[in-house]
Amino acid sequence: MDVLVIIPAYNEEGNIKRVVQNLIDHYPEYDYVIINDGSKDNTSKICHENHYNIVDLPVNLGLAGAFQTGMRYAYEKHYKYAIQFDADGQHRPEYIKPMLEKMEEGYDIVIASRFVTEKKPHSARMLGSRLISAAIRCTTGGKIKDPTSGMRMYGEKLIRELALSLNVGPEPDTVSYLIKQGAKYAEVQAAMDERIEGESYLNVGNSIKYMLHMLISIVIIQNFRKRSRLFR
Amino acid sequence: MSIAFRIILILASILTLLYMLRKIRKSQLRIENSLFWIVFAFALVVLGIFPQIAIGLSGLLGLQSPANLVFLFIIFILMVRLFQMTINLSRLEDKLRSLIQHEAIREHEEDKKEEQK
Numbered sequence: 001m002d003v004l005v006i007i008p009a010y011n012e013e014g015n016i017k018r019v020v021q022n023l024i025d026h027y028p029e030y031d032y033v034i035i036n037d038g039s040k041d042n043t044s045k046i047c048h049e050n051h052y053n054i055v056d057l058p059v060n061l062g063l064a065g066a067f068q069t070g071m072r073y074a075y076e077k078h079y080k081y082a083i084q085f086d087a088d089g090q091h092r093p094e095y096i097k098p099m100l101e102k103m104e105e106g107y108d109i110v111i112a113s114r115f116v117t118e119k120k121p122h123s124a125r126m127l128g129s130r131l132i133s134a135a136i137r138c139t140t141g142g143k144i145k146d147p148t149s150g151m152r153m154y155g156e157k158l159i160r161e162l163a164l165s166l167n168v169g170p171e172p173d174t175v176s177y178l179i180k181q182g183a184k185y186a187e188v189q190a191a192m193d194e195r196i197e198g199e200s201y202l203n204v205g206n207s208i209k210y211m212l213h214m215l216i217s218i219v220i221i222q223n224f225r226k227r228s229r230l231f232r
Numbered sequence: 233m234s235i236a237f238r239i240i241l242i243l244a245s246i247l248t249l250l251y252m253l254r255k256i257r258k259s260q261l262r263i264e265n266s267l268f269w270i271v272f273a274f275a276l277v278v279l280g281i282f283p284q285i286a287i288g289l290s291g292l293l294g295l296q297s298p299a300n301l302v303f304l305f306i307i308f309i310l311m312v313r314l315f316q317m318t319i320n321l322s323r324l325e326d327k328l329r330s331l332i333q334h335e336a337i338r339e340h341e342e343d344k345k346e347e348q349k
Contacts, residue, residue, distance in 0.1 A: 058334040059327040166259045173263070216270060217263050224253040 002080040003100060005032040006070030008063055009087035013042040015195070019089050020052050027093050033073050034087070037066035043087075064169030068162065071154075075163035083153040084170055088195040091151045095190040099153045102186050108231075109178060110153045113146035113187035120145070128211045132172045135218040142179040145187055147172035157230055158183065167225075173217035180222060182231030233283045233298045241280035241302070245273040272309060279305070 005023060009016055016034070023032055033053050036044045038060035047054040055069060067084060074082040081103055085091050091112070099110045120126050132147040150170065154162060158178065162168045168177070179185060252269045255261035279286055279302055286298035295301050 059331050167256065167263050213264065213267055216267055220270065221253065221256055221263055221266065224257050226257050226259075 001029070001031045003030045003096070004070070004074045004077070004079040004082045005030050005085045005093075005096070006067060006074065006082055007032060007034045007085050007087050008037055008066035008070065009034055009039065009043050010037040010060070010063075010066070011039045011041045011043060012087040013039075013046055015089045016043050016087050017046055017050065019085075019087055020047070021050070023085075023093050024052075027096065030093075030096060031079070032085075033070055035066040035070045035073075037061055037063070064171070067170045068168075071159055071163040074159050079159065080156050081153055082159050084150055086150055090192050090195055092191065092193065095151070095188065096153075098188050098190075099151075102188050103153055103155060105186075106184065107186045108155045108158050108183040109175065109185040111144065111146060111149050111175070111185065111187045112151035112153075112190035112192075113144075113149055114190065114192055115145040116187050116189040118189070128207065131211065132214055132218065135215055136172065136176045136179070139218055139223065140176055140179045142176070142185065144172070144175060144179075144185070147175060149190075149192075151190065151192075161228065161230060172214050173222060176218045177222050177225060180225075181228050233286060233302070237299060238280045238283060242277050245276040245280070249273045268313060275309075276302075276306075 007016075007020065012019075020032070020034065023030070031053075033055060034047055036047065036054055036056045038057050044054065044056050055073065057066060057069060061069070070084075071082060081100065083096060083099065085093070095112050099112060102110045114120075120129065129146065129148050133144055136142055136144050136147060152170065152175070161178075162174075168174050175185070248269060252261065252266045252273075256263060256266055283298060286301045290296075290298045290301040293301065295304070
């Protein structure tokens with residue numbers, strides 16, 4: 001098995017079983033690992049009862065820390081491809097295959113994008129996405145149509161980098177950093193669902209903070225980062 | 233605000249900025265933690281370049297001199313930051329405590345298992 005599906009989960013008792021069972025039943029060709037990020041609800045219990053493959057973090061590390069744990073797992077077990085997959089049911093596993101096919105053409109990152117063939121709507125929510133796209137384009141020249149999509153697949157070289165470095169959280173600024181380093185990237189059209197149970201942490205205040213963080217990071221900070229030797 | 237004061241303000245801010253960026257470059261600082269300093273340094277540069285802002289606001293607040301407004305601003309922002317840091321620190325201590333307990337209990341159970349063998 002070459003592909004590892006990394007499922008970071010924080011308080012996802014309402015979704016985790018549906019998401020993981022779907023993956024096991026219909027997509028047995030992919031390995032998966034659930035990273036339970038110190039959930040306070042029954043997420044861990046549900047996974048253990050069903051004998052899912054789960055890593056429990058004893059304290060909450062946040063999405064970046066949980067995802068990196070999954071990347072380390074992928075790195076230590078020598079997976080060729082690792083994909084970030086949300087536990088809330090937003091991401092659909094049927095798109096893993098086209099992403100994988102794209103990867104095999106020789107890309108380093110493939111993003112499941114909502115806006116390759118579809119048009120981006122002019123809503124307030126998408127304003128942020130547009131700003132980030134523009135920032136990435138200005139600073140790297142790379143065109144990313146759906147920078148905030150969390151469903152990204154990484155190849156072997158990047159698994160190592162993302163597993164071991166600092167400041168490589170699963171966010172658009174990391175994508176911009178990797179493009180700057182010369183990583184080859186592609187986007188694959190994919191539909192995404194709304195989360196079914198539970199609440200997203202992105203309220204208005206957090207969204208503004210997130211945007212500010214991303215824009216400052218992409219426009220200013222990433223320009224000063226050391227070039228890694230990955231793609232030279 | 234005297235020219236010297238403005239120059240010091242701008243220079244100190246730019247040096248702070250460069251120092252933070254260097255730390256990030258060397259992978260010794262998380263981007264999240266640098267954001268505050270970058271925004272703060274940027275605000276001080278703006279105050280240094282456009283003294284009209286400080287002059288106007290100090291008039292509004294009835295302060296003796298625009299420099300006082302700059303001090304007030306810096307003290308206020310640093311107080312807020314200190315408050316946040318205190319909260320972060322106690323959260324961190326809490327996590328560390330929980331982690332140590334988790335680790336200790338796990339080790340204890342492993343020892344027991346070995347004894348039983």
